[in-house]
Amino acid sequence: MTATDEIRLARVALGCLAEPGNRELGVLVRQVGPAEALDRLLKGYVSERLAEAARLRLSDIIDAPDLARGLLDSADRMGARVVTPEDHEWPAQLDDLARISRASDGRAVDRDTDPPQCLWVRGDAPLNEAFTRSVAIVGARAASNYGTYVATEMSHGLAERGWTVVSGGAFGIDAAAHRAALAADGLTAAILACGVDRPYPLGHANLFDRIAETGLLISEWPFGSAPHRLRFLVRNRVIAAVTRGTVMVEAGGRSGARQTLGRARALGRAVMAVPGPVTSAMSVGCHAELREEGTRLVNNYSEILEEVGRIGDDLAPPPRGPDRPHDTLDPLATQLLDAVLPRKARTAEEIAAAAGVSGRDARRTLPTLVDAGFVVEHGSGYRLAPTPSSCEPPAAGRWPAP
Amino acid sequence: MTATDEIRLARVALGCLAEPGNRELGVLVRQVGPAEALDRLLKGYVSERLAEAARLRLSDIIDAPDLARGLLDSADRMGARVVTPEDHEWPAQLDDLARISRASDGRAVDRDTDPPQCLWVRGDAPLNEAFTRSVAIVGARAASNYGTYVATEMSHGLAERGWTVVSGGAFGIDAAAHRAALAADGLTAAILACGVDRPYPLGHANLFDRIAETGLLISEWPFGSAPHRLRFLVRNRVIAAVTRGTVMVEAGGRSGARQTLGRARALGRAVMAVPGPVTSAMSVGCHAELREEGTRLVNNYSEILEEVGRIGDDLAPPPRGPDRPHDTLDPLATQLLDAVLPRKARTAEEIAAAAGVSGRDARRTLPTLVDAGFVVEHGSGYRLAPTPSSCEPPAAGRWPAP
Structure with a gap:
């Protein structure tokens, strides 16, 4: 086994032992490297908090490296791959998450926002290239016709201009964004809160297959992982970090999409929201965000490109400017x-x-x-x-x- | 004739000789007082620009003081009155307009934003009291059902809480705002771009009578003045200056309401806009303004009160707070x-x-x-x-x- 293989195996094993985003684990890995961190975790030479976080899994798992090897083999057989920070295609902007991760207080979901240990991927595009020019389009599952229409228009326009449309694979706004990017022959990436072999929602099994064919299906969770409620919130930080900016199209007052926008704000990414009628419950979250400092109102994909692209370049409407x-x-x-x-x-x-x-x-x-x-x-x-x-x-x- | 009568007469005459807002006239009046300013204007001892501005009128008017006396008599007969800066009830916040008035370049409408010389008023409420707690609700004449609904809800809520609702008496958003304030038994003021004896639009003759009965019908232009296109823009500065803040409910991309909002911004008043569907042409102007620094998105009257009122007081919903x-x-x-x-x-x-x-x-x-x-x-x-x-x-x- 080469040193690279060992590190990859350690990353996968660590991803199985602790929930993604675990702050203590991230700090330890940055200090001693993945292999040594795994060794210490298995031997119990770690902080009490981290030991606590991994205890439940440790008791279930006989041999973590063995489990990791098995998972890597399954992935290989199913045409999936694992990408780790050591790989050339790792999207380096994910490492910004270490900056906003807070060791101290708060709910686990707010404390544990460390970068992923690895990403499970279905789809051929190299991650770094796919996400260099990418925008997240997020929003409510119970989207209105209006929201679905706007998400479709925006996503189509972005995809047509070569931008990768990132979303969470859910019903509603997410699905509209993915579908419109596919329809534009563009690249779209669904970042899931469950294993990439395990479609959730089940109704999107076909959509996910189509995304994997031309785009990317990505998860921090290993094969077979179930989508727990908390995992959606943990996952949101990756959507916010991997893209240049996040657009919230429709969201209720307590929508999870607002958390994605909050992460984007903390990361210094472009924070955008679409307005709607003040009489629509599905725009309440958007309007609340638009009342926050630094949230930009966007009417269309051109205004999104103004925020995330280089002014004067991506800003240009389809008929190209005079100095090209x-x-x-x-x-x-x-x-x-x-x-x-x-x-x-x-x-x-x-x-x-x-x-x-x-x-x-x-x-x-x-x-x-x-x-x-x-x-x-x-x-x-x-x-x-x-x-x-x-x-x-x-x-x-x-x-x-x- | 007392000194006060002489000043009032001079103000009225000056208001007939130069278009309201004239910068040169404003400066001269502040330097030498209204009576002396009128004397100099009639004798031609004024700047060429001011002489030019008054020339056309001077050639028509045989005796300006005589004309002013006649107008004051007509007003008296028709139950109207003239209010000048010398009167106790003059809304002193109008004098802020002298700050933003620019003598130099630009179109006349942008240069000539000086405070009014006098206001013609129908309605009993003392102006200073009426406008101390006032909000302007403005917007498109060709308002949608959505815009009309939102203007009605906001105006009703403000009027019920004792705030004066100010608008321009036009069709669409303006009319909805005035009517809702009347329906709430609140105080509403229509600031017109023509004489208060001359309903424009004609279809609002009854509405204006109802406003004058319980509220205020106000104009800078003397009896009989016609509403020229430019005058609406000149008038807008008074709506922006006399209120604590301006709310734009619906507006097309080139709506005159956007100019009112611009004046409010220049004056340091609260600048607010209502969002709508990005698919609606009537929300284009609102969204453009909401993309400007300092424009506040408002969903309802409570959020308007947050902007213009004292926090914790006007912010309170109808059931009153605990410390009163x-x-x-x-x-x-x-x-x-x-x-x-x-x-x-x-x-x-x-x-x-x-x-x-x-x-x-x-x-x-x-x-x-x-x-x-x-x-x-x-x-x-x-x-x-x-x-x-x-x-x-x-x-x-x-x-x-x-």
Whole structure:
């Protein structure tokens, strides 16, 4: 077993022994590393609080490393993987959670907001790339038609512009956000409060399969974990931390989505909410948040991009601004470029059809767009080249370099 | 003619010669007084700009003082009056407008925001008392059902709690605000952009008569003045300045109500807006304002009172707080007191009926409430004694002492 394997195994075992976010465990791991931390935990050489937190599990688990090995094998067989902070694709912005974690008082859910030990993942996209340009869209399960409509519009607009739409996989606003991103051929990530092999809610089993196919299904909890009530709240901190900002579309006065927004605020991420009628119970939470300092009212995806993107770049409405290289292109090339999608490759014929030009023109012009760096070849088709200029990190967060 | 009469006459004449808000005139009047300012204006000993502003009128008017006398006589005959800054009842907070008036550049409407020279008034309430606790409710003429509903609810709640509801007498939000205040037996003031003898819109002739009966119909323009487009914008500064805060209920992107809110902001008054669906064109202006620093989202009248009133006093919901003298009253007295209105006197019989107690109990107990200072006699009935404790001025404004 290599040192890397050992660390990975230790991370997985630690993730099974203590509830994600455990502050004492996080501090210990940062001090002595995952392998040594696991060793101490198994031997009981840890703080009383941490020992207490792990006691119940320890009594159930005969051999923690063995359990971890078994879980890693199952994941492998099911096409899932584990990502740990040691991996290149780890989204480094998650480590900001260590900053807001409080060892002292408060409810466990408020104290234990440490970064995850590892993430279980279904879906191919490397996490760091997927979340560099990402926005969380969250809200009520019992969403109104209005809320569902707004979540759909916003998510579609963001996904179309190459932003990853992150949500929690729940009914209502979450589902609308995921579905609209899929419909836009964009990337969407569902961050769950249960194992990625265990669809919850069950009615979303198909949706989760579709998300895993083109996007990401992610959880801190190992295979088979059940979604307890508290876990949704623990999970929310990951949604807030991994994205550049969180948009609350609809929420009742006591909605869990408000907690996600609170985490985003504590992390210095963009905090956004959608207004609605003052007569709607589903907007009460949004309006309460909008009365807080620093919450930004957003009407549409452009205003979301203004908050999370670089001004003047992502802010631009679909017809592009005057000072971009695109402006040097001739009308045919511009028409074709507008029909190339950011993530999903299209064949020259598909692009020609979408742009309303002949297949011959498309086949002849697309290679020049590749040469000019606007488009990249992908399989037998083309997709937009990544735009690193839009990946400027916000001041407060620790973002990977583009 | 006494010195006071001379000043009043000069103010009225000046109000006829230059459009209200004229910056040069305001400065001159503050320097040399109204009578001398009128003398200089008639003789042409004024700045070229001011001479220019008055030239058109001067050529029409044979004798300005004579015209002013005629107007004052007409007002007298029609039961109206003129209030000038020299009068005790002048709302001193209007003088804050001199602070934001800019002599230099910009459109006339942005430059000429000086305080009025005088106000033409229909209605008995002394202006200073009426506006000490006042809120402006403004918004679109083409209001939606939603906007009309919210304006009605807010205005009714404010009026019931003894606050004067100020608006501009227009269709839509304005009308809903005035009507709801009337329905609550509260005080409402319509500040017009035409003469108080000249209903505009004509369809509000009856509404204006009802407002003048129990509330106030006010204009800077003399009898017979027509409502030009520009005058609505000039008028808006008075709505913003005379109140503690302005609430925009619904407004399109280019609504004039947004200018009222801008004036309130410049004056340091409370700036409030009501959210609505992001899909409604009538909420576009509100959401744009809510995206500005310092605009407060309000869901209901309680939140308006939080902004403009003294915390813990006006904030209180109808069942009164624990630390007020009312708590020393016996249940019968409390019941009766709850049925006494703040402004409209009710007879002992009416109060008994509203409180659900016998007329005999009411007739016996009401005088004790008068002795205790909670209630005052008014004509053959009773109304609530004024509550000076709620009249604390906000920091930024120049408010009269309660």
